Amino acid sequence: MGTVTIQEVAAYAGVSSATVSRVLNGHPRVSAELRERVLEASRALGYQPNRVARRLRIGSSTSDVVGLIISDIENPFFISVVRGVEDVAYANRLSVVLCNTDESPAKQQMYLNVMLAERVGGLIISPAPGSDYQELDRLRQKGIPIVLLDRRAERYDFDTVQVDNVHGAFMAVSHLIELGHRRIALIGGTAGLTTARDRYEGYRNALEKAGIALDKSLIKQGDYKKASGYQLTLDLMQLREPPRAIFVANNLMTLGTLQALQELRIRVPQDVALVGFDDMPWSGQLCPPLTAVAQPTYDLGQEAGRLLLRRMPDRDAAAQTIVLQTRLIIRESSGARLDKEPRHE
Amino acid sequence: MGTVTIQEVAAYAGVSSATVSRVLNGHPRVSAELRERVLEASRALGYQPNRVARRLRIGSSTSDVVGLIISDIENPFFISVVRGVEDVAYANRLSVVLCNTDESPAKQQMYLNVMLAERVGGLIISPAPGSDYQELDRLRQKGIPIVLLDRRAERYDFDTVQVDNVHGAFMAVSHLIELGHRRIALIGGTAGLTTARDRYEGYRNALEKAGIALDKSLIKQGDYKKASGYQLTLDLMQLREPPRAIFVANNLMTLGTLQALQELRIRVPQDVALVGFDDMPWSGQLCPPLTAVAQPTYDLGQEAGRLLLRRMPDRDAAAQTIVLQTRLIIRESSGARLDKEPRHE
DNA sequence: CGCGATTGTGAAATCGTTTTCTTGCCCCCG
């Protein structure tokens, strides 16, 4: 027992199930008396429509659940993005279900199947490296609006929300150059992700503009996880001539770098200057407070939510890309001279 | 275009839809020849069963999606728990969809409706303060197995996974007492949550054991968010006789406390000693490295996942409560004398 | 060789809604 069906409500109220449905969905053509009886019956029995049956009948179009597939839930960046999406969704009476692929294409495929199976009303996804965009395209063709988050698809035309990674990285590295550094290492991001490529490009642009030659031995490729930042920093510091400054392409790797330097008893910024990509709420309480390229993470989520909301009504408008700007927050780790009352928030 | 149904597959293969269903679900009584034809047709058309229809027919019992409702996605504690749940689920071929209630009973109710509507195979939830446990009980009666996470329901009998909060807080405060402190402030957790009550109890127990009288002016009630830790710390420090030690009942509030003390130019631990509840991956890189009661967050998630898995087959076994132990990690913020090679991980 | 048991297959019922179709009733106007 447990579930009560529309039939039982109808029987209880002495009407047909069609009438019950009409009342509950606010159809105009129902007499006040029957409406009252139905509502009463519905309340008395504690009726909750079976949404599975409902969606089967209606089709995907009206699901008020949107899926949000992120690639690393342990990254505070995505958490903040999620909050942005949630707030926009909640304001529009939509529910958000979140799935975490852990940067694994296999898990991503699994969750895409879930999304398709549940016939969500829309989907926001930050694709895992090595994603099968054709698969995403298939979902879209089956009528699920899709917005890409943070990472572009190269040869497909999806709605996308991202930041200007090239410029962000450029600012970070230029900042180090202005402070007099010329041997600046890069701990780069995951191969195959547009963010990694873009941040690498920003790094190169900054060096090039300053007339500094690229030194391959100072360029490491990580995977956006803390452990790789840790390990690659150890590697860098074992070079015959270690760098005096490091630009790390994301926040988690920066934490690894910080830990490695701390364990090596290397002082930041005196011995090595450090700038990270992507700020965190506690970056100012780290030791030392971290200079970082802040992304408008929450806005990113909001924009993605809004874009999806716009897309849900008309499925086949032209795809659109929204690019938000980053901002360099200068704290102590880069070694810049700070004003006397530092406002690390 | 769009979705291909089982009927189309049947037509393409020249069989009935019943046969297609049997093949795809691995029924034994199908001839090899037809099986082959059906599989071929299914592949050719790229058939993906409509799970909505499937679940309508089958009933809730076989959904391979479990819901995980957490109350604050911005808290790293829950993130780690989520990872634990996910790993157990994934190893058992289950998908996890995550919902964040933001400590709001209204949002929680919304997501409970979603879970019911989607007929998830099971549900793990850390209830928001002021939760309607009767509602949860209703879900359970409708056949959805439920495991409570981190927080108990007081007058209902649910499967529960939690840590020994009383003992954890007791250790933290006792540690401060051993270091010579007697004026120890408490920044407590959200009213109405068992974790807040338990940690408060541990605080009292420790003081009592040491023969220290409770000083109400040193006891503040927060809401487990960073902002309240920040504000309450400012309040404490404006007392005529401020505390020389603070025990903060969760990690986010501790970050707020740290920020407040930093802005007030109060040195930790020289001026004020600090112990937090719940460690974070970067607690060792904070300024100063944080002494904290570490919860086995990942294990907590795993246990919750396992408990749910055990519960899903037999719905009405007796409810079970699993209590895990905490561990005090001593770093610099409490002012303890550390070994020369500190191993802050 | 005959008859019951077994097996493979299709037709049809089913899950719980929504929506279309149909029907009966009332109202209004010529």
Add this chain to the structure above:
DNA sequence: CGGGGGCAAGAAAACGATTTCACAATCGCG
């Protein structure tokens, strides 16, 4: 007074899968 037009409400179809039921055909065994 008769007939067309609305309109409220029930009957039935539809959504897309699974599963029961019915029905041949084949098999096995005496």
